[in-house]
Amino acid sequence: MEKNEKTSLAVQLQTPAKRMFWMEWRGRSITYISVWIVILVLLSLLWFITSKGLQPFLNGEVTLSQFFSSNWNPQDNKFGSLYIMLGSFMVTICATIISAPLGISAAVFMTEIAPKWGKKVLQPTTEILVGIPSVVYGFIGLTLLVPFIGKFVGGVGFGLLAGTLVLSIMILPTIISISVDAIESVPQKYREGSYALGATRWQTIWRIVLKTALPGLMTAVVLGMARAFGEALAVQMVIGNVPNAPFDFFTSISTLTSMITQNMGNTVPSETFNQILWSMGLVLLLITLVFILLIRFITRRRDA
Amino acid sequence: MKIKKRILASGIIGLAFSSILVACSSGANDENNKQLTGTLTSVGSTAMQPFVEEASKSFMASNPGVQINVQGGGSGQGLTATVNDTADLGNSDIFAEEKEKIDASKLIDHKAFVVGIAPVVHPQVGVTNLTQQQLIDIFTGKVKNWKEVGGKDQAIVLVNRSESSGTRATFAKFALKDNQEFRGNGAIVEDSSGTVRKIIGQTKGAIGYLAFSYIDNTVKALTLDGVQPTNENVTTNKWLVWAYEHIYTNTNGKNKQLEDAFLKYILSPEIQNGLVKKLNYIPIIDMKVERDASGKLK
Amino acid sequence: MNAKLIDRFATLFFYAVAILIICTLIGLLGYIVIHGISYISWEFLTEPPGSYILGQVGGIAPQLFNSFYLLILTMIITLPIGIGGGIYMAEYAKPNKFTKFLRLCMEVMSSLPSIIIGLFGLLLFVQYTGWGYTLAGGALALTIFNLPLMVRVVEQAITAVPREQKEAALSLGVTHWQTITKIMLPVALPGIVTGAILAAGRIFGEAAALLFTAGLSSPNLDFTDWDPTSVSSPLNPFRPAATLSVYIWKVNSDSLSTETAAIVSGGSAFILICVVLLFTIFARLLGRYIYRRLTSS
Numbered sequence: 001m002e003k004n005e006k007t008s009l010a011v012q013l014q015t016p017a018k019r020m021f022w023m024e025w026r027g028r029s030i031t032y033i034s035v036w037i038v039i040l041v042l043l044s045l046l047w048f049i050t051s052k053g054l055q056p057f058l059n060g061e062v063t064l065s066q067f068f069s070s071n072w073n074p075q076d077n078k079f080g081s082l083y084i085m086l087g088s089f090m091v092t093i094c095a096t097i098i099s100a101p102l103g104i105s106a107a108v109f110m111t112e113i114a115p116k117w118g119k120k121v122l123q124p125t126t127e128i129l130v131g132i133p134s135v136v137y138g139f140i141g142l143t144l145l146v147p148f149i150g151k152f153v154g155g156v157g158f159g160l161l162a163g164t165l166v167l168s169i170m171i172l173p174t175i176i177s178i179s180v181d182a183i184e185s186v187p188q189k190y191r192e193g194s195y196a197l198g199a200t201r202w203q204t205i206w207r208i209v210l211k212t213a214l215p216g217l218m219t220a221v222v223l224g225m226a227r228a229f230g231e232a233l234a235v236q237m238v239i240g241n242v243p244n245a246p247f248d249f250f251t252s253i254s255t256l257t258s259m260i261t262q263n264m265g266n267t268v269p270s271e272t273f274n275q276i277l278w279s280m281g282l283v284l285l286l287i288t289l290v291f292i293l294l295i296r297f298i299t300r301r302r303d304a
Numbered sequence: 305m306k307i308k309k310r311i312l313a314s315g316i317i318g319l320a321f322s323s324i325l326v327a328c329s330s331g332a333n334d335e336n337n338k339q340l341t342g343t344l345t346s347v348g349s350t351a352m353q354p355f356v357e358e359a360s361k362s363f364m365a366s367n368p369g370v371q372i373n374v375q376g377g378g379s380g381q382g383l384t385a386t387v388n389d390t391a392d393l394g395n396s397d398i399f400a401e402e403k404e405k406i407d408a409s410k411l412i413d414h415k416a417f418v419v420g421i422a423p424v425v426h427p428q429v430g431v432t433n434l435t436q437q438q439l440i441d442i443f444t445g446k447v448k449n450w451k452e453v454g455g456k457d458q459a460i461v462l463v464n465r466s467e468s469s470g471t472r473a474t475f476a477k478f479a480l481k482d483n484q485e486f487r488g489n490g491a492i493v494e495d496s497s498g499t500v501r502k503i504i505g506q507t508k509g510a511i512g513y514l515a516f517s518y519i520d521n522t523v524k525a526l527t528l529d530g531v532q533p534t535n536e537n538v539t540t541n542k543w544l545v546w547a548y549e550h551i552y553t554n555t556n557g558k559n560k561q562l563e564d565a566f567l568k569y570i571l572s573p574e575i576q577n578g579l580v581k582k583l584n585y586i587p588i589i590d591m592k593v594e595r596d597a598s599g600k601l602k
Numbered sequence: 603m604n605a606k607l608i609d610r611f612a613t614l615f616f617y618a619v620a621i622l623i624i625c626t627l628i629g630l631l632g633y634i635v636i637h638g639i640s641y642i643s644w645e646f647l648t649e650p651p652g653s654y655i656l657g658q659v660g661g662i663a664p665q666l667f668n669s670f671y672l673l674i675l676t677m678i679i680t681l682p683i684g685i686g687g688g689i690y691m692a693e694y695a696k697p698n699k700f701t702k703f704l705r706l707c708m709e710v711m712s713s714l715p716s717i718i719i720g721l722f723g724l725l726l727f728v729q730y731t732g733w734g735y736t737l738a739g740g741a742l743a744l745t746i747f748n749l750p751l752m753v754r755v756v757e758q759a760i761t762a763v764p765r766e767q768k769e770a771a772l773s774l775g776v777t778h779w780q781t782i783t784k785i786m787l788p789v790a791l792p793g794i795v796t797g798a799i800l801a802a803g804r805i806f807g808e809a810a811a812l813l814f815t816a817g818l819s820s821p822n823l824d825f826t827d828w829d830p831t832s833v834s835s836p837l838n839p840f841r842p843a844a845t846l847s848v849y850i851w852k853v854n855s856d857s858l859s860t861e862t863a864a865i866v867s868g869g870s871a872f873i874l875i876c877v878v879l880l881f882t883i884f885a886r887l888l889g890r891y892i893y894r895r896l897t898s899s
Contacts, residue, residue, distance in 0.1 A: 027778075027779030028694060028779065031686045031687065031690035031694055032690065032694075033686065034682070034683045034685075034686025034689075035687050035691070037683055038711065041711075041746055041749070042707045042711050045714075045746070048725050049718065049725075052725060075467065102622070105615070105616055105619040106623050108616055109617070109620045113613060113617070114620075122623065125623060128627060128631070129630075131804070131807070131881075132630065132875060133806075133807025133809065133878065135807070135809045135850045136807070136850070136875060138851070139850055139854060139867050140630060143864065156461060156491045156492050156507055156510075158491075200606060202612035203609070205612070223713070226713050230717065231715070232715070232717040232810040233810050240493065241466065241492070241493035241494070242492060251491070254493075257810075261717065261810070261813065262466045262468075262855075264378075264721075265376070265377045265380065266378035266379055266468030266469060266470070267378075268383055268384045268403050268405055268406055270384075270405035270406075271380070271404065273467070278721070281717070284717070288713060288714060288715055288718070289710065291713070292710055295709075296709075343833050347734075353819070361822070371821070371822075371833050371834050374819065374821070375842050377735070377818065385734070388732075496854065496860075498860040499854075502860045
């Protein structure tokens with residue numbers, strides 16, 4: 001008790017400068033720890049996924065050339081995942097082909113054509129689209145899109161086409177919102193200059209605005225692709241999940257994410273099949289990193 | 305190596321989050337009273353999950369001190385968790401011996417009930433019986449049109465299960481004689497029995513396989529070499545395509561007493577003639593034959 | 603003349619795209635509402651799922667509770683780290699290599715596919731710790747998912763604080779840290795709150811990261827037992843818990859009857875959308891309200 005009083009007295013007698021120093025030091029440490037947590041979590045994630053994904057190759061159970069072949073038959077210990085990876089790429093590229101022009105056009109509409117009601121209606125629209133959880137997209141795809149395709153277009157309904165359509169709606173808001181930022185950052189002077197030269201609005205948009213905003217628009221598209229590439233559940237629900245060659249819109253295909261979600265639970269961790277799923281996760285991670293580096297590259301060129 | 309990783313892992317977690325999370329794992333009581341108390345964790349096969357959930361509900365109702373925690377996750381997860389003793393009961397569609405990397409000597413097998421699996425087709429393919437060879441030809445892609453096996457001129461659409469599915473493993477082993485050519489080249493891979501039934505019922509020329517309990521009048525079950533897919537024929541092994549549903553326990557399980565009580569309840573006539581039959585499965589006590597992990601009759 | 607015509611066509615095209623997107627959204631929302639609203643009842647919201655093998659639908663009470671509880675747990679972990687990180691980025695970060703590296707880390711982390719985070723969580727929080735599928739593991743996985751977003755939100759909110767306020771405080775001889783906590787944080791609060799709630803909406807619908815961490819099932823919850831250490835208590839963070847989004851995926855991918863799956867997921871999707879929309883609206887309103895209070899006083 002007495003001791004306590006003494007220390008509190010000591011604290012009071014301390015010079016304010018010293019106390020302030022400690023307070024500052026403590027605060028700074030808290031923020032420092034926070035950012036280090038972020039760094040540590042990310043590094044350990046990269047390390048764990050990498051080491052786990054490389055395991056089947058280091059154990060010699062599967063060779064890299066086997067992994068990148070098209071011979072997939074887990075019962076027979078054949079884990080050629082080429083078609084599965086291609087499936088991921090195909091569905092991403094097809095969705096982007098639909099979404100990129102639509103998204104950029106919508107962004108142009110919001111910034112150049114009708115800024116007033118474009119902003120008032122389209123902006124909240126995209127925000128709501130972002131908010132819809134991916135399983136809900138998958139559910140709608142499963143109950144609305146798949147039967148529709150099966151009945152009126154062809155095949156069973158499940159497949160590349162259904163996956164493409166679901167994904168294209170999902171990545172649309174990403175592309176729109178980043179494109180809007182890119183287009184808005186084009187200086188007003190450029191437009192005025194173009195109009196002064198007698199150009200029409202379309203000519204201004206096409207020759208000046210889009211050209212100037214190109215790096216930003218590319219970022220938007222690549223980010224959209226990254227999102228499509230990593231999307232799991234919505235795709236798994238509609239794509240059919242057969243590791244076929246992904247070159248026909250009406251056949252069921254498989255993607256890296258759908259393979260992982262479907263088989264992780266039924267396999268045991270020490271099984272080769274299970275380890276291959278981790279390798280697929282590693283491929284997914286690496287491709288995502290490539291997308292991020294690509295964006296860095298694009299934006300750095302703009303800065304220079 | 306593994307231990308190192310584990311230390312690293314727990315170090316990271318501890319560093320980052322220990323201040324926030326107050327660890328409080330489930331406290332199981334080990335009492336030797338007549339009144340059963342404690343907690344069982346059941347992990348594994350999603351196909352068995354509804355059955356185990358129902359059974360545990362009624363078990364808990366008559367034993368208020370007991371909490372049974374039923375999780376899905378798949379047969380693989382169930383077996384692993386039981387070997388590692390992180391779960392008390394591991395539900396599996398397949399024998400532990402069939403998973404190469406599982407140490408089956410650490411597990412005790414309790415066969416809970418039997419499911420029969422039958423090839424089913426869209427009602428209008430014009431075929432009611434197939435020979436086993438025809439079935440193999442269809443699922444390995446040698447036969448692509450129903451007219452080649454005596455049906456209508458209609459392309460065959462294969463509806464399949466994922467490679468890691470227990471139903472698929474059973475079907476491949478007993479209906480297709482473990483044919484290595486059988487792989488995922490179907491029109492679609494689905495794990496939900498409900499969806500499989502719906503797709504087969506809606507798609508012209510579709511063929512797939514379903515547990516007996518899901519077969520209704522929207523699809524048509526085929527006879528195989530003239531044998532009807534009935535519960536009766538399964539009990540005598542006349543119908544070959546069937547599998548045990550297993551509940552595994554660890555040989556050194558920490559909740560032995562409770563596990564035994566629950567398993568005894570599962571094998572009691574109350575469940576076998578009640579719930580099992582209600583769900584259209586085949587009671588284990590009705591089986592007149594017994595099969596081992598390699599598929600041979602004992 | 604030709605250029606004018608093209609210009610007109612272009613304008614028409616842009617209008618068409620805008621209308622197409624709006625129609626898509628209306629279509630989607632309309633579909634969810636029409637399919638979902640008829641299944642919503644008091645029982646649906648307050649009862650546990652029925653045994654769907656017996657054709658009972660039941661309700662979604664545990665899943666709904668799990669979703670909210672997981673959100674709260676995640677926020678408890680994320681907020682302190684996120685605010686700390688955001689303060690660092692806004693105030694202490696010097697323009698050097700480390701900061702550049704930090705920004706790269708945030709960027710990578712925010713674009714990681716959620717299934718990768720789920721796999722990492724499976725490895726670390728489920729397998730290595732031996733916890734099995736738990737709410738805690740799910741919350742930690744969602745934290746990884748949410749953290750970069752939170753840091754960015756806080757950083758932006760603090761950077762947006764007028765420089766005069768900061769300088770005025772600093773000139774009074776107060777430490778940098780005190781300036782941040784006493785002056786800047788309160789001013790930045792509306793931005794942080796709005797950002798946090800928007801992030802919460804994103805977490806609420808997340809499923810892929812949870813499949814392998816919080817699991818696909820819930821034990822039988824006893825809603826009268828609020829002791830967090832008891833197994834059947836809804837508050838126990840070391841129990842498995844399927845959230846609403848995970849439940850939708852589950853009933854569609856391995857349920858036994860397509861009819862019950864349609865009812866359960868239709869109703870759940872409707873609830874999910876409602877909650878996410880409410881979050882968005884609430885975030886905007888609250889942000890505006892706090893802003894008004896702070897500026898008028």
